[in-house]
Amino acid sequence: MSGHAPLIHPTAVIDPSAKLADGVRVGAFTLIGADVEIGENTEIGPHCSVHGPTRIGRDNRFISHVAVGGEPQDKKYAGERTELVIGDRNVFREFVTLNRGTGGGGGITTIGNDNWMLAYTHVAHDCHVGNHCVFSNNTTLAGHVTVGDHVIISGFAGAHQFCRIGAHAFLGMGALTNGDVPPFTMVGSDSLGRPRGINSEGLKRRGFDAERIASIKRAYRTLYVAGLPLAEAKVQLAEQARSSEDVAELLAFIEQAERPLLR
Known part of the structure; x- marks a missing residue:
């Protein structure tokens, strides 16, 4: 649909300052707030909310009931200008939440390209997610977490604040990590989050x-x-x-x- 004007459902609410590129589609009962930019051919499904400042690239899909760009869930946040920046070709399933950064944490939350974030995934303030990652249902990242490229996180797994998860790592179902996960490492499917070898199949x-x-x-x-x-x-x-x-x-x-x- 590149080259075509945005297609906006009549029940959607779009702030006048929002910038929607060619081919953008906005579903029923969706809110696009002030200081939001959405790239070409991105689809924002029904019952979503996008608050600014937020920058979204091209060819993304927000399926439905996705809430992104909201204020960080941090008591230290005092209303300072912070951002959420999302790359290209990502898929966000139902009830995904992505928060903006905080002034004390760098001021920005970033999502790279070609990621899949499945239902109920939460990415907190000041997180940085790479490219080609898969976050399964109920994946939860606390604030200031950094995730490398090609990381797979299984359902109900998550990471503590300030942890890093290296490229090509794999977190098993329910794994809760409170330390840095080196690249290529597989973390076991238990709440202790222990290393269980390398992610050889993924490699x-x-x-x-x-x-x-x-x-x-x-x-x-x-x-x-x-x-x-x-x-x-x-x-x-x-x-x-x-x-x-x-x-x-x-x-x-x-x-x-x-x-x-x-x-």
């Missing part, structure tokens, strides 16, 4: 060959199975990183940790 599906996966497995054993103190494990990982970009990525993630590493 195969994304084209990782046997040699790359073997290097990641070796690094995982060094970090979690060998019983080494973290400082000694990092020395061995640095040696392994000389011949593996994936291990180098894993080591860089560990070096940047501000919260305890999930161990």
Whole structure:
């Protein structure tokens, strides 16, 4: 529908300051607030609300009853201008909620491209989500969580404030993590959120060959199975990183940790 004027249901309420690009569709009883920008061919389904300041890219789908751009659920928030920025080609299912950032947390919440957020997913203030992620039903991210690319989070799982979840990680159903999850790591399906190996099946599906996966497995054993103190494990990982970009990525993630590493 690019090149066509927005198609707006007569029961929708659109603030005059909102900017809707060509091909945008807005469903019945949906509210688009002030200081909202929506990119080409994005579909906002029925009974949704989009509050600003919010920037939404192109070709997104908000199925129904989605609420995005609302004020952060943080008592320290004092009405300062903060934003929600969403990329392209994302799908948001029923009752997904995405909050804007806070002044003290960087002022922005970001969602990348090509993500699927299933029903009742909640992304809190100042979170940063990468690309090609899948958040299953009732996924919950507390404030200031960072999620890398190609992360899969199973139903009823979530992350504590300020945690990081590295690229290609997998959180099992009901896993609740209160520490940083290194890239490529699989977290068990229990409330303790313990590491359970690497996400080898996911890596195969994304084209990782046997040699790359073997290097990641070796690094995982060094970090979690060998019983080494973290400082000694990092020395061995640095040696392994000389011949593996994936291990180098894993080591860089560990070096940047501000919260305890999930161990």
